[in-house]
Amino acid sequence: MNNCLKYDLLKNLPKSAMKIMENLKITVFQGYLFWENVDQNLKNIALRLSSGIRENTELIILPEMFNTGFTMNTALAEPMNGKTMAWMAQIAQKYKCVVTGSLMIGENGNCYNRLIWMLPDGSFSKYDKRHLFAMGKEHEKFTAGTERLIVELKGWKICPMICYDLRFPVWMRNLDGVYDLLIVVANWPEKRALHWRTLIPARAVENQAYVIAVNRVGYDGNEVYHSGDSSCIGPGGNVVYYKRDEEDVYTFSISAEELAKNRRLFPFLQDADLFELKASPRPAAGEKE
16 A cells, blocks of 8 residues: 655644744764764764864754664664663753754664654654665665654754655655755765765755755774765855864854745745655565565
């Protein structure tokens, strides 16, 4: 049976949450991830944030599977009340900001590559990675998500995605301008960095939105090198932030005025094709095709 993936995305965003947009201050962490070592990763990230954040921030973005690296070892999957969720809540409370990134979650017999949007009060929203990386056998171990997530922060409507999702523009299409900022957290290898650097500005320009893409650096447990190339691209294709090869904790602001100006001067989204996406996700791990 086909799942109908509708773009009725603002149903998760209460009208009371809609506010006038203000400039948004964001901190990205492009870091080395210790292979399958949750404790070491949480300790290292906390240390890097402590030394790297020198001003108030409103959002901290971590890479995909920031607590383990991109591994298919589902024995490391945590429950929703596990140590990494507790750690995220502590970091959000400490810095009085939202913290987001993905981790491996085990739930009801399935495993998900799940992005968490953690608020300072401990409440959260979630997005399960839709496009599972078949070349890495991710589809054999994980269950695909079926719904996009739209969250709000200081009037910005934000759509978070995970790594391989970046290759699928239909899934990321900004129909009716439902988001202002697209976030992609990743473990994207250096050997395909040209694709990464090409697709990020393409998504920004075609969707008239900021795109912030946060990757890891260094070799993983499979000796795959990651060059980072984390970046923030404005709606006109301008580079707000870019970093390659090195660990980095960096805070910058994105401009509500620039976004509004871009959409006002060149309002092409109003001419976009309307569509409804219908798809059958890959079967859950353990099921037959």
